[in-house]
Amino acid sequence: MHKSSGLSDASPAALEQLVDWQKGTVSGHIFVDESIYEKEAEQVFLRSWLYLGHESQIMHHGDFISTYMGADSILVVRQRDGTVKGLLNACRHRGMGVCRADSGNASTFVCPFHGWTYDTAGELRSVPLLKSGYEDKLDKSQWGLMPVPRVEIYKGLIFGCFDLDAPSLLEYLGDMAWYLDCLLDRTEGGTEVIGGAHKMRINGNWKLAAEQFAGDNYHTVMTHASVPGAWSDPDKPMPEFVDLMEQFGKQFVSREGHSVAGFTVNTANQLRSGIATFSKDVDIVLEYYRQSRKQVANRLGEERANGPATGAGNVFPNFTYLNMVMGASSIGVVHPHGPNQFDWWRWGIVDKSASKEVKAAMVRCLHTWPLGMADADDGENWGAIQTSIKGPLARKLMFNYQLGMGQEGADDQYPGRVYPGMVSELPQRYFYRRWLEYMTSESWPDINDT
Amino acid sequence: MFRSKILQPDPVLQIGIEQYYYHEAELLDNHEYSRWFDLFATDTHYWMPSQANRLFRDRGTEASVEGEFGLFDDTKTTLGWRVKQLNSMTHWAENPRSRTRHLISNVRIKTILEDDEYEVWSNFICYRNRLQDEVDIWAGERQDLLCADAEQGWLIKKRKIILDQNVVLSKNLSVFF
Numbered sequence: 001m002h003k004s005s006g007l008s009d010a011s012p013a014a015l016e017q018l019v020d021w022q023k024g025t026v027s028g029h030i031f032v033d034e035s036i037y038e039k040e041a042e043q044v045f046l047r048s049w050l051y052l053g054h055e056s057q058i059m060h061h062g063d064f065i066s067t068y069m070g071a072d073s074i075l076v077v078r079q080r081d082g083t084v085k086g087l088l089n090a091c092r093h094r095g096m097g098v099c100r101a102d103s104g105n106a107s108t109f110v111c112p113f114h115g116w117t118y119d120t121a122g123e124l125r126s127v128p129l130l131k132s133g134y135e136d137k138l139d140k141s142q143w144g145l146m147p148v149p150r151v152e153i154y155k156g157l158i159f160g161c162f163d164l165d166a167p168s169l170l171e172y173l174g175d176m177a178w179y180l181d182c183l184l185d186r187t188e189g190g191t192e193v194i195g196g197a198h199k200m201r202i203n204g205n206w207k208l209a210a211e212q213f214a215g216d217n218y219h220t221v222m223t224h225a226s227v228p229g230a231w232s233d234p235d236k237p238m239p240e241f242v243d244l245m246e247q248f249g250k251q252f253v254s255r256e257g258h259s260v261a262g263f264t265v266n267t268a269n270q271l272r273s274g275i276a277t278f279s280k281d282v283d284i285v286l287e288y289y290r291q292s293r294k295q296v297a298n299r300l301g302e303e304r305a306n307g308p309a310t311g312a313g314n315v316f317p318n319f320t321y322l323n324m325v326m327g328a329s330s331i332g333v334v335h336p337h338g339p340n341q342f343d344w345w346r347w348g349i350v351d352k353s354a355s356k357e358v359k360a361a362m363v364r365c366l367h368t369w370p371l372g373m374a375d376a377d378d379g380e381n382w383g384a385i386q387t388s389i390k391g392p393l394a395r396k397l398m399f400n401y402q403l404g405m406g407q408e409g410a411d412d413q414y415p416g417r418v419y420p421g422m423v424s425e426l427p428q429r430y431f432y433r434r435w436l437e438y439m440t441s442e443s444w445p446d447i448n449d450t
Numbered sequence: 451m452f453r454s455k456i457l458q459p460d461p462v463l464q465i466g467i468e469q470y471y472y473h474e475a476e477l478l479d480n481h482e483y484s485r486w487f488d489l490f491a492t493d494t495h496y497w498m499p500s501q502a503n504r505l506f507r508d509r510g511t512e513a514s515v516e517g518e519f520g521l522f523d524d525t526k527t528t529l530g531w532r533v534k535q536l537n538s539m540t541h542w543a544e545n546p547r548s549r550t551r552h553l554i555s556n557v558r559i560k561t562i563l564e565d566d567e568y569e570v571w572s573n574f575i576c577y578r579n580r581l582q583d584e585v586d587i588w589a590g591e592r593q594d595l596l597c598a599d600a601e602q603g604w605l606i607k608k609r610k611i612i613l614d615q616n617v618v619l620s621k622n623l624s625v626f627f
Binding site for chain 1: 505540
């Protein structure tokens with residue numbers, strides 16, 4: 001057993017003992033400790049850029065979606081001038097949510113408690129008993145819904161940030177934007193989100209899901225061992241799932257804590273692999289990828305047309321995606337609910353210009369593989385980890401994040417720090433490196449090195 | 451004479467369909483997934499929409515529609531994949547096995563179509579107890595299209611499952627409904 005401090009307070013000195021990204025060790029404490037969670041709520045979720053939604057979900061004035069930033073309920077609303085606002089979904093009178101629908105179109109948001117009424121920009125418009133009760137002295141301009149001070153959009157993805165010292169979204173994304181383009185900017189018109197969402201409640205720490213999307217290609221073969229077996233056709237050779245481990249690919253990390261868990265550097269490999277041989281839907285999607293390859297190359301260049309496809313990724317801290325994995329792409333967000341629980345929301349995302357037939361095939365692919373058969377075992381893992389590390393001894397264990405230590409570097413073709421294979425824990429080390437910086441700094445954590 | 455707007459089914463038909471559902475529930479609770487799989491027609495569609503909260507004026511649009519994102523959207527082929535997964539020893543979500551109890555009630559024969567097809571709705575509660583002390587309870591409605599079958603009695607040509615949850619309150623849906 002590794003020696004561990006056993007500290008459970010959230011002071012910078014204690015945290016630095018719990019996370020050692022250079023040695024590749026992380027203590028169980030950071031997944032279960034209440035004081036660490038409280039500090040995350042303040043220093044990670046109130047500072048970083050958080051995913052709010054996709055533009056295609058709110059096309060018209062008054063269209064809104066409900067989401068969370070950390071544990072705070074947020075309304076994301078399309079404004080009259082076409083911009084997007086984020087509003088804290090809490091009435092300024094007593095704090096009740098002024099909107100309890102998940103999405104829709106509204107001209108006003110009326111608090112069901114006493115009737116304070118706000119417009120789509122969050123301005124307080126009317127208050128019962130304004131004359132007789134408040135003698136007309138209530139300054140409505142001071143009592144609007146609290147806005148998310150910064151909302152910015154990157155190619156359809158809407159992000160919000162509470163920290164005025166944070167850099168712009170584009171600067172925050174850094175090298176990650178180049179990789180996100182492979183999901184968001186493949187074809188003319190960009191992407192759209194498919195209606196309907198997966199929302200699951202997991203009794204585990206939010207970082208377990210985030211770090212897995214950030215970098216865990218290692219789990220795929222064991223955790224999802226039951227999936228390729230189920231696909232196998234007795235008349236055809238079983239797809240060699242283990243090939244994934246050896247497939248020629250790379251991993252990307254950014255200093256900002258974002259990463260792509262693994263991407264092939266030759267899409268042709270991907271096109272030949274997997275379940276293509278016996279799923280009609282995957283065949284339809286792969287044919288679409290072949291046909292659209294030239295357009296992707298024209299827009300993004302040959303490097304990005306050849307790869308980096310087939311990837312899980314994470315924008316720090318909690319925006320996750322799967323790009324072109326087994327015939328489909330999805331985006332998601334991990335909402336924390338205390339140290340021991342999170343909600344995992346996900347949507348299908350498709351190229352807007354794809355045909356109806358291709359989009360339908362993509363949705364069916366999502367249902368069967370990533371959000372059907374594979375998810376079930378991920379949920380099992382996260383819950384099981386949380387159960388076992390609650391123990392006073394287990395939480396003191398330093399867990400091993402040392403896979404593929406010290407092999408990263410610059411790459412001629414790919415921006416950021418790159419690991420020369422598909423499977424390492426480099427992304428997780430960078431995720432926790434950045435997490436530690438947020439957790440131990442007094443204000444927005446500047447990056448002073450490269 | 452009193453005439454009900456509600457279809458008054460032949461009691462033999464009603465009992466036959468109820469017994470069929472009890473048999474189906476028994477197969478699931480006994481983890482006899484391959485036998486359960488045989489109850490579905492080759493062109494079946496097994497579909498569970500996701501649920502959302504809507505504004506009052508949008509009521510009726512809470513469930514996602516076919517073609518959108520749901521929680522299950524299976525053909526006979528992909529349902530077969532799930533069955534094979536459940537029958538394998540490496541599906542960790544169900545290894546060790548969960549203890550489940552499917553309770554089927556409120557069986558309503560809604561319409562009798564030509565070609566011996568029946569639209570039958572029923573309610574369910576599924577209780578899952580897992581590992582030491584984990585409990586999940588799912589309640590909802592199944593909207594089935596059944597067709598008479600000489601061998602099985604009935605085949606499920608279509609099943610739409612309304613799960614009465616917005617955020618799915620379990621770590622997965624590694625059971626069938």
